[in-house]
Amino acid sequence: MSIALSATSYRQYFVDQDDTVPEKIVVQRDSPRGLHFRRAGPRQRVYFESDDVHACIVTCGGLCPGLNTVIREIGGYRGFYARNTIQLTPKSVNDIHKRGGTVLGTSRGGHDTLKIVDNIQDRGINQVYIIGGDGTQKGAAAIFEEIRRRRLKVSVAGIPKTIDNDIAVIDKSFGFDTAVEEAQRAINAAHVEAGSVENGIGVVKLMGRYSGFIAMYATLASRDVDCCLIPESPFYLEGKGGLFEYMEKQLKENGHMVIVVAEGAGQDLIAESMRSMNHEDASGNKLLLDVGLWLSQRIKNYFTSRQKMVINLKYIDPTYMIRAIPSNASDNVSCTLLAQCAVHGAMAGYTGFTVGLRVTETRNTVVITDRMWARLLSSTNQPSFLSSKDIEEANMMVEEEQPKQTVDEEKSMENGST
Amino acid sequence: MSIALSATSYRQYFVDQDDTVPEKIVVQRDSPRGLHFRRAGPRQRVYFESDDVHACIVTCGGLCPGLNTVIREIGGYRGFYARNTIQLTPKSVNDIHKRGGTVLGTSRGGHDTLKIVDNIQDRGINQVYIIGGDGTQKGAAAIFEEIRRRRLKVSVAGIPKTIDNDIAVIDKSFGFDTAVEEAQRAINAAHVEAGSVENGIGVVKLMGRYSGFIAMYATLASRDVDCCLIPESPFYLEGKGGLFEYMEKQLKENGHMVIVVAEGAGQDLIAESMRSMNHEDASGNKLLLDVGLWLSQRIKNYFTSRQKMVINLKYIDPTYMIRAIPSNASDNVSCTLLAQCAVHGAMAGYTGFTVGLRVTETRNTVVITDRMWARLLSSTNQPSFLSSKDIEEANMMVEEEQPKQTVDEEKSMENGST
């Protein structure tokens, strides 16, 4: 018989398997009901016996604060990894959440779905956790399809990693909070540098290829930024209403300014710049694609060539310093939740799903009934300090048997297509 | 003619006055629809002309990270405080969000509703922002009632402050994230101290009189805690299943342990202790009410008196060091939102309301249509970089006139009783 992973076995902490979370929460007149997602969390009936689980974890792509916290949490469940290639034990992962990067290492580039599934099959792995970005999740979907084709009883769980926070249905990707916090250092430095000289300009490039979330939140949190440029909001440099005009005005009024630019901002302008410079030095191309360097050069050219002002521009690219730090407390909690939900999902027999945080649980004032408390109990392993009478009463609430869930039944993904 | 406060005037950023937010988001079978709150945000029609606004801000109670960020944001709207007693200008509040505490000062203790309203009347104040905890919000309600009785055209906006995060309908109170982050330092120290000696025990007391949110999240984020005690979850010390038994087991297995205790935990046990010690030293009473000191003493007594083990207990109370730090990036964004929403509400003519964050907005992948971007534009004052054609199209979307809203009409509170 299967048992729940969490230290407590009270009905109240289990998620009913019909619970859903709506995509749209703000209720507008006449709006359709919209998509609902399956709610993550521990199920009363689980598919895998703990002792039979042979899981593996993969991390791919660029670094993101919190990777080790996710790994720690998945790897921290006792007895999971007895036959895994990289033996993760609760002890060996005990402190890794305090380090940046990923203890598993990461790589970019192609993968051979068939070989991977062969490997999973050969090693007897029956739970696969894949932590990575868009490309990685597509690879995970291919692996899931191949596993289904072969009718293997293997759960595939995707844990989306995107420091940019640019995944559509997910409210908050792990590492994002930490990135916004750490970005403050660069913005502060740019502000101090710009503010200490005449016509000082600080330019900070932040992550965000397709979305400006980090740039936007870092700007809102800092309040020292005079201009934030993001991919979603096109801008232009010259002419009325353009960036240069605004900069001239700001410099005249305040004597200095700070610009935050997301790495994906202004790509159309850069492409245009490069077309007009056609036939020129090819080796410089790659450099020009960096919006921070490109923008800094354009600003310098503008103010220098027209002898408008003597400016003093400082460009800061804190990308690697942001990516590599350990996750902060808030992201540590998020990572813990994500990992626990992924394990709960896989244990319950779901497969081909990704987990994501939608900040939707209404907190109760009485924290004891909060699901978060169950997570805590499972994380500390402390006793519940409840008397046997309490437990009896709680058990009384378990009324009906639920059918056992299996991966055979081809569970639908919680998010994304089956 | 009234104008919006934000730098942009595009229809898409305004909140429709009929938008609501449900109290319960997880959709369960057969659950009733439940309470819905009025959605906060900028309204297309505002009640006050910017130039006519004479506002005041009050902070009360204990310190909480983010107070200055809230003050900065309310005070940062140009021209608001020309006739205010403490002249706040955008320039004077420019950097205050980087400091802990409150630039306005704070006090505890009673207030005289009639005198306060006399004062508001005498000074011609027509917007009152009150930042404080439960008691303060009750005072605010009394002020609001008196203002309504006198038929003054004065908006009263409450901004709830509770570092403990223990307000029922609000998802996340400002300062909470920062407190959890800073609490990590104390937990880390307790862990290092406990881990460096034989049978080391680290006890950390964290804020939380009626709720264990900070203790719970700090524990989840740290992963170094072996036991977390909170007000909502009763516990007992001696006997089977009690704390001491658990401690003995932990010390034998790991050689050390860390306990986090919320300040309101175990109050019943302390009360009991005191009753049994009746007729004893009265001067010690106050000390015993501190759960951290009380628990540390009880643990020492237990292990010493029974000669069970030679333990080495270190007690850390980081409360003031947590309360006094500047808010982190995440809380800075929350504070900015709260303050902006309070101003939007007051400007729109709402009164007798409190603002609160319910993390419910579904983020769009295209950030430019996100309300957060409007907040950013209003916060940096940068141009929108949109061509006149874009603006025309946007204006086309404004279809119908809305009736002007006034405080005369006795707007219902967004949260709380009218």
Place this chain on the structure above:
Amino acid sequence: MSIALSATSYRQYFVDQDDTVPEKIVVQRDSPRGLHFRRAGPRQRVYFESDDVHACIVTCGGLCPGLNTVIREIGGYRGFYARNTIQLTPKSVNDIHKRGGTVLGTSRGGHDTLKIVDNIQDRGINQVYIIGGDGTQKGAAAIFEEIRRRRLKVSVAGIPKTIDNDIAVIDKSFGFDTAVEEAQRAINAAHVEAGSVENGIGVVKLMGRYSGFIAMYATLASRDVDCCLIPESPFYLEGKGGLFEYMEKQLKENGHMVIVVAEGAGQDLIAESMRSMNHEDASGNKLLLDVGLWLSQRIKNYFTSRQKMVINLKYIDPTYMIRAIPSNASDNVSCTLLAQCAVHGAMAGYTGFTVGLRVTETRNTVVITDRMWARLLSSTNQPSFLSSKDIEEANMMVEEEQPKQTVDEEKSMENGST
């Protein structure tokens, strides 16, 4: 044949065995020449063959930032610990300097010299490194004497640990810089708490039983402190020129104040308080010995009982939070130096000595001839990038043979009695 430990073998980096360092550096008229200490550093001739070394490291007493850095550095020399009880390898100690506390654990209390030396003898240990405070160093001296009595060829090296920086002949004890830095957090918090209320008083207790170095430097670095009380400078509370009078003046002028008190300050006053309270509650005694609590209570009593002012006092004791943090960059360098010097001394056959930093090396503008560069080369293991011609020239500088040094010859201690 013996070889040097450092990666470079150039004469310039070796310390001549007759080099000394004077105790008094400021030259005053007619002052006697004073004590000179033997200079620490690598010797050209070493006593122990690297492969024959069997060393052990002991840490004792309270925590101090940098303990792990010292352990790492001693333990990082390849091949040292083949037969040691706690096997330290360069790999196992690789990251420990980033953690607070001590990986070796620490204990207080007596020791049995004969048993310890038996143990050293039985295990074939020939180098003993003892990291600890005054008491520990006295124990080390006893161990050294017993080893000498038995005519064992064992080097005993003491590495003084005192976060208080109160060792006479040493300029800077490791961990001190980190402690002063971390103390700023508590002082900042006290300042913010005091400054946010009327008549706010922040009291911060810092380490320092017999000396006020930490309190003094933390005060100088912070500039937010209005009064610093240390053991070396007696003070009194009441009457003209007393602390209370000064406090009243400060509160009237500034509305708030911050007091830093070293733990050993005012012990005479506390003793006096206790005598006058004779026959009173014995259980309170221990509490009264904490100068921070005692002073806070006295201040509260003074202002309350005389109804002088309503004050708002916040007491912060950050001791454990300071002791447990990892050492900062400056202390990491100090710890590295100390450990390297201890190893150099032991390898050169010195015994019964303690190492200490006296900040006396005049830095050369050309860093390459600086001894610090040799330390760096030995720490990174990077190549010297010098051509064979450079090496030849350098070798030419080695002119004369030095007699091999042995522990048999009863080397004098560098500091302390033989």
Place this chain on the structure above:
Amino acid sequence: MSIALSATSYRQYFVDQDDTVPEKIVVQRDSPRGLHFRRAGPRQRVYFESDDVHACIVTCGGLCPGLNTVIREIGGYRGFYARNTIQLTPKSVNDIHKRGGTVLGTSRGGHDTLKIVDNIQDRGINQVYIIGGDGTQKGAAAIFEEIRRRRLKVSVAGIPKTIDNDIAVIDKSFGFDTAVEEAQRAINAAHVEAGSVENGIGVVKLMGRYSGFIAMYATLASRDVDCCLIPESPFYLEGKGGLFEYMEKQLKENGHMVIVVAEGAGQDLIAESMRSMNHEDASGNKLLLDVGLWLSQRIKNYFTSRQKMVINLKYIDPTYMIRAIPSNASDNVSCTLLAQCAVHGAMAGYTGFTVGLRVTETRNTVVITDRMWARLLSSTNQPSFLSSKDIEEANMMVEEEQPKQTVDEEKSMENGST
């Protein structure tokens, strides 16, 4: 009659005017006595009456942590700046040491000695404090000469600023400690990035045009660096014993490596590179002069072109993020000392001098007699808590009268040429 600036007037705290500090402290056989510097500190007799002082402060060149602390300390002496253009009051500078940068602003470029001295004369300034690097100090010398030529009674005090710590006779320049500490972040990030991928290489460029002090100390403090390249130690890339060979070995052994390079390192190699690329794209030149970018490109080329290994290089340039942070506790103390010594020197009538820290004071175990305590008393303004009897005894120690010192007498500089 003139009085000392410090709050205490006890003889013991005054520097005897004949005290000197030797340049070389390590005593070597047969070494000549060498240069001695005049000792800085408060003199019993001062030249300027406090009320007659009209001082100005100038900051020049790049940012350096601690500038504001120096400004605060000079500006904090009451009554100094009554007629100064930028009115600095103790209140206005109260918190500036907690901010990075310089509140006075800074500029590079030429200056007109005659105009400056005219200006000093016109405004009645009689104390000039000049904070800046080598060029600035040369300018200060020119100003001093012109002032002497005009026989003005104006003290000129230079406070050397060089984050690189590359001033010959000074042991520790302010900001250096902070820079080394902050550099750890970049090295940590490089280490995490490098360690999370196969053949990961982290390259961190640190400040240091002519000296590698920051690179060297940051490397020693971090222990994660595999290779440190500095201006004083030439290196080569290719061939036996070269950097590439070392890198291949490291990557094969450890799978990753971290390189720290001072900005002035390898300038000869870069110059050579550029000569060989003669006639090529001129626009690239400036870029190539950045040793970090140049080295990163060379490493990539080497490993790519020869298909030796697929490497993954991450380049981090944290320069501006290091320069702009507030100074740490240790540097705050240094800055305070420097500024107090500059003021003491100017007040005593010295002119044409620069102040610098030589870490030479032997600390006494009894801190009360330490000069640092006098500095603390002067910085907190707290009472000395000494009875009148103590004072009498202390006064007894003042035996002889010293001649009043004046700027007319053309005091020699403490360091540097007159």
